[in-house]
Amino acid sequence: MIEVAGLLHDGRTSRTLDATLRVYDDGTARLTAGGAEQNLVFADLAIPQRLGNTTRRVGLPDGGQFETRDNDRIDSILDIHGSERHGWLHRLESRWGIVVLAAATAILAGGLFAVKGIPALARTAAFATSAETNALLARGTLELLDQSFEPSELPEPRKQALRAAFDGIVVDASEGYAFELLFRTGGLVGANAFALPSGTVIVTDELVELAERDEEIVAVLAHEVGHVVHRHGLRQAIQDSLLAVGIVLVVGDLSAASGLVAALPTALAEASFSRDFEREADEHALAWLEFHGIDPVHLVHLLQRMEAEQGGGFDISFLSTHPATDERIERLLGARPEGDGDAGGP
C-alpha cells in the first residue's frame, strides 16, 4: 500500500481539504478528505506525466482533483500498478547529458540555419516567382523615395549618354525586368545609386558629378543591375521575415526590455545578409566589366571618393550593411588580370 498526502479540490468551489490517497496492492484505492471517504480503483485515477518537480494533479471520476507535490510516491504507484512511469519528455528532460548535447545541436543547427539555410531558402523562393511578381515588390517605392529626392538638374545630353551606356549593360541582363535609368538630386542622401526590384535604377546627380570618368558610373550601374537580377529586394524581404520567425521561436515571449537582446542578433544577421548582397552585386559588376574590357579599378576609384566624401572613419564592419570599402577594393583589384598595372587610372 502506498499513501500520498495532498489536497482535494472538488471542482465546484475553491474549498481546499487536506486529503490522503491510498492505493492498495490489489489495485483498489481510497481517498480520505474532511472525514469523508471515496472508494476507487487505480483505473479511475487520471495521473498526468511528471513535469520536473511541479505539483501533480490526479483527476478523479467526479471531476474532483487530488493535488500533491509528492512526485516520488505518485511515481511508485505508477511503477507498481501499471502504465509507463514517465513520459518520454520527462526522460529527455531529466538527463543532463542529452540536454547538453541537444543544446549544442540546437545552437549549431540554429546558427547554421540562420547563416546558410535562410539565404538559401530565400534564394530558392525568390527565383521560383516570376520576374513580374518580383517587380510588384517595388510598387510605390519610387513615389516614397521621391519624397526625399528633388528632380535632377543634369543637362539632357549628359542623361542621354548615360542612358545609352545603361542600355548597353542591361542588354546582357536576363529578360523580364523593366530596366529604366532615372536621375534625381540626392540632397541629404548625397552621392549614391539605388536599384528597385522592377529594374528601375536611380542615380543621384551628386554621384554623376563625383565621377571623373564615365567608366566609373558604368561600373556602379553594373553593380546596381546586379542587385536587380539577383533579386536582392525580394530575397531580403523573405530573409528578414524568416529570421524574425526564427528568433521568436528561440527567444519566445521575452519582456520588452529583453527585446534588446533579440534585437542584436537580428541586426547582426541582417547586416551579414546585406553584406553578402553587396558582394554578389560587386561580383556581377566585375564579371560585366571584365567581359567588356573595362578595368574594375574604376569602381574602386569611385568607391574611394565616395568614402572620402562621406567621411568614413566610424566603420565597425560586423554592424555595417556594406563590406568595408578597403575589403571591397582589395577584392575588386585582386580580380584584375596580372600585370595590368594602374593603366585605367586617371
Added chain:
Amino acid sequence: MAEASSLGSEGVGDVAGAEPDFQEHGFEFHGTASEYFRIWVVNLVLTLVTFGVYSAWAKVRTQQYLASSTQLAGASFAYLADPMAILRGRAIVVGFFLVYFTASLVSTYLEFAMSIAMVLAIPWAVVRSMSFRAHNTAWRNIRFGFRADYGPAFGAYIGYPLLGTVTLGVLYPDAIFRQRRFIVNNASYGSTGFRIGSRSGQFYRLFGLVLLLVVVMSITVGLGVGLVGEQAILGAVLIALPFYFMMFGLIAAGISNLTYEGAQLGSHRLSSKVPAVGLATVYASNAMAMLLSLGLLIPWARIRVLRFRLRHMSVRAAGSLDDFVARQADDVGGAGAELGESFGLDLGL
C-alpha cells in the same frame, strides 16, 4: 458564496487599514532555472526538428511548468490548454498572413482593405486571446475567465489609444488606464469578477515620471557626448543604456502595480508592490547574462524575473478563500490566443 456585491472603487486605499482581519497570502515560486533550462532546451530542439509544429506543445509545457510551480495559499496554479487548439490557432494566423501578403502583391486597394480588416480584428483577437488564456488557467480546480464585448474592446485597444495619439499623448495615460481597467474588470475567477483598484490620475503620475526620466536622459546624454567627443555614438549608447533599463523597469513595475494593487476579487484584495529600481536591475543583469551566454541563460533570466515579480505580489484575503464557485464550462478556441501572440501582445494576467 463569494458573489459579493462589489464595494465600489472609492476609498480603496484606506480599506486595508480599516479592516485589520485581512490575511496576507504571498505567491510562492518553486520553479528552478536548472529544471526550466532542460525543459526549454528539449522544447527548442523538438520545435526545430518539427519545423515549428511542436511549438504549440512546447508552449503548453512551458506554461504548465511555470503555472504548476506557482503556489498560493498551499495550492498551485494549473495551465490546461490543449496544444491542438493552439496549433489550429497558429495555422489560422499563418493562413491570414499568407492571404494578406498575396493581396498586397495583387493590388494596393486590396492591401488597404486588408489592413483595415486587420485593425478591426485586433480587439476581437485580444479578447479571444485573453479568454483562452484565462479559461485555461485554474487554481484549486476552479478556472479563471475573461468575457468582453467587441465595443468596449475596440475602445480600449483602438479608440482611446488613437485619441491619446491625436492629442499628442495628453490622453495617453488615460487610455492605458482604460485598457488595464478593461482587462481587470472583465476577468473573473470562477463566477466572481475582478475590479480594478487604481485611478486614471495614478497613470498620469507614472507617465509623468517616465517623461521626467526621458528629459534627464536627454540632458545627460547631451552632456556626455559633449565631453566624450570623438567616440560620440558609442558613448551615447553607454550613457543611455542604464536609462533604457530604468525606463522599462519603471513602466513594467508601474503598470503591473497599478493593475493589481488594490484590485478586488469579491471581498478580497490583490497586492502588487514591485519596486521599479529592483526590476530594472534584474532586467539589466538578465540582458547582460543572455548576451554573454549566447542565449543559454534565457531560461534562467525568465525564472528570475518571474520570481522577482511574484515575491512582491500577494493576495490579502478577507477571511477564507474557500468560497469561490465554478462557472459553467464553456470552451474557448485557440485562434485568438495565437493572433494575440503574433501581434506581440503578452498580457500576463
